[in-house]
Amino acid sequence: MTSILTNTSAMAALATLRSISSSMEDTQGRISSGLRVGSASDNAAYWSIATTMRSDNAALSAVSDALGLGAAKVDTAYAGMESAIEVVKEIKNKLVAATEDGVDKDKIQEEITQLQDQLTSIAEAASFSGENWLQTDLTAAGGSEAKTVVASFVRDGSGNVSVKKVDYTLDSTTVLFDEGGDTGILDTTTTIEGAAVTLNINVAGVISEYTVEAFTTDDVITAGAGSSTFDGDYASDGTNDYVKVDDDTWVLAVDQTTVTDQEVAYEDSTSALWAVDTTSAPTATTSSVATIAIDGTTTSTQLDGLIQMVDDALTSMTSAASALGSISSRIDLQEEFVSKLTDSIDSGIGRLVDADMNEESTRLKALQTQQQLAIQALSIANSDSQNVLSLFR
Structure with missing residues (x-):
């Protein structure tokens, strides 16, 4: 039956056109945003996972920045300790030279004094972002002070989050000078017995x-x-x-x-x-690496004691440098891991929510063709009413 009041063909063509237009709108949205799941309405589960992991990735980015700051502090302390070790080695060599008969011990003392001043300068300069790990007030800190470097951001299976840190303790075995006392490696008072x-x-x-x-x-x-x-x-x-x-x-x-x-x-x-x-x-005298004093009256026994004392300090400094080197190596490994982890999380999020542009472009082409056909069908359906006029001529 042909009716001029109800055009069922046009209604069907219009419904199809609307459906195609809606699909085209979704496809164009994916193409413009690059996302297959851009909102919770697209896929609530995937959207929730992606949102959480993006948040964690942002936290990992902050961890990476903190690692860089921590690495700078550790590297500064290590560089200072390494330089101080070389100076203490030189002091030890001077003391050994002083055991030679006929050597001018006063001249050697002048050189040692300059080397001692250099040790002080190194310790004072080894500071980064207001923190100095070679010179601090251990007395005020109760004998030790804990330092930490952010290492990672962790989310466990239960969804609980935490920040993991690398610990380093400033104490009499790692600090060169104690500003509030004499418990540092280089200012610890030692008894040298005859x-x-x-x-x-x-x-x-x-x-x-x-x-x-x-x-x-x-x-x-x-x-x-x-x-x-x-x-x-x-x-x-x-x-x-x-x-x-x-x-x-x-x-x-x-x-x-x-x-x-x-x-x-x-x-x-x-x-x-x-x-x-x-x-x-x-007979006993008290001395330390920072206050070594020799002159023409210094006996070979006292020199041996001073050499032993300096060697003991050198052993402690070497141990402290090893600890700093280990932390530096761990930070490097952690930075590399955080970088790879960030990339892996990005990749995992992409698999969940990113649009396949090849697929979307093919779909868009198909929808554009369908749209043209739907428009043509609607045009044909609308023209049926015009054909009724020919019956009344």
Whole structure:
């Protein structure tokens, strides 16, 4: 039946055209945005996942920036420690040179003083973004201070998030100078003892261990300005008396009549008895890497003690540098991992929500053809009403 009131053909053609236009609008939206899932209405599950992962990726970007800042701090501290190690090595070499007979120790001291000043300059300059890991006030911090470097942003299986960090502790084993005290590697006070010997001596019936000052035969001769006297195991430099306790080892002595029950006692040719002076103690001086002082009176024993002290400090500095190097290496690995993880997350989001442009372009071409055909069909359907006029001519 043909009706001029109800054109069913035109209605069908118009519905088809509307459907095609709607599909074209969706396709053009995907092409213009590049997204297959651009809103929750497109695919609620994929949109939710993509939104969460984009947020995590933004957090990882912040982690990457923090890693860069942390790496700069660690690298600055490592560079300072490495330079300080070279300076301390040079101080050690100077002290070794000072053991040579006839060397001008005062000149060597001048060089050591300059090297000490350089150590201070290195520690003060090793600062980045207001943080100095080589020089800090450990006393105010209670002996140690914790430093951290952001390493990663983690979301577990339950959806809980956390920021992981790399820890580094500033304490007496890692800091060169303690601004509030003397607990740093290079300002720790160390006791340098002179030559000493430990003996088990029976005093008043009690055997006790005594550490007393020891002298070589040359020391005794020097103390007497060449006029020292020797009588078997007894000697005198004119001021002090000595007894021999080992090969070329002498200790200060006291008259046996002033002590009782001495197990170690010596008799000279005059039948006088002499015993170890248990009240004598090895000569001691306090020094540190930052206050090394030598001159023409510095003995070889004291130099050996200073060399040992510097070597101990060098060992501690090497250990601290190793720790900084390990953290630096870990940060480098973490930066590489974060970069790869960010790319992987981007790729995963893309698989969920990105539009396939090849597919969308093909679909658009097809929809454009369908649209043209729908318009043509609607035109034909609308022309049917005009054909009714010919029946009344």
